[in-house]
Amino acid sequence: MARGSNQGGDRSWSRALSMIGLALAIPWMIAVPVYAGWYLDQRFGTSPWLMIIFLAIGLLGAAFDIYTILKRLGQLS
Numbered sequence: 001m002a003r004g005s006n007q008g009g010d011r012s013w014s015r016a017l018s019m020i021g022l023a024l025a026i027p028w029m030i031a032v033p034v035y036a037g038w039y040l041d042q043r044f045g046t047s048p049w050l051m052i053i054f055l056a057i058g059l060l061g062a063a064f065d066i067y068t069i070l071k072r073l074g075q076l077s
Contacts, residue, residue: 015073022069026062033058 037054041047 018069018073022066025065029062029065030055030058033061 033054034051037051040050040054044050
């Protein structure tokens with residue numbers, strides 16, 4: 001079988017793996033900054049402000065990552 005005959009299947013796998021990667025990355029992009037903010041709040045006694053700030057940073061990072069992946073996959077015009 002020729003290599004080019006399975007282009008549609010390769011594209012489907014690429015898209016599926018990108019979505020799986022996104023689904024696995026988003027929780028880490030939010031959880032790590034929240035944990036760092038919580039730790040710094042405990043250390044400096046500023047609870048809950050640093051955790052909230054770091055949560056916002058994590059959410060913005062996750063939203064940007066979702067946007068770039070969807071744009072690359074052609075979901076957004």
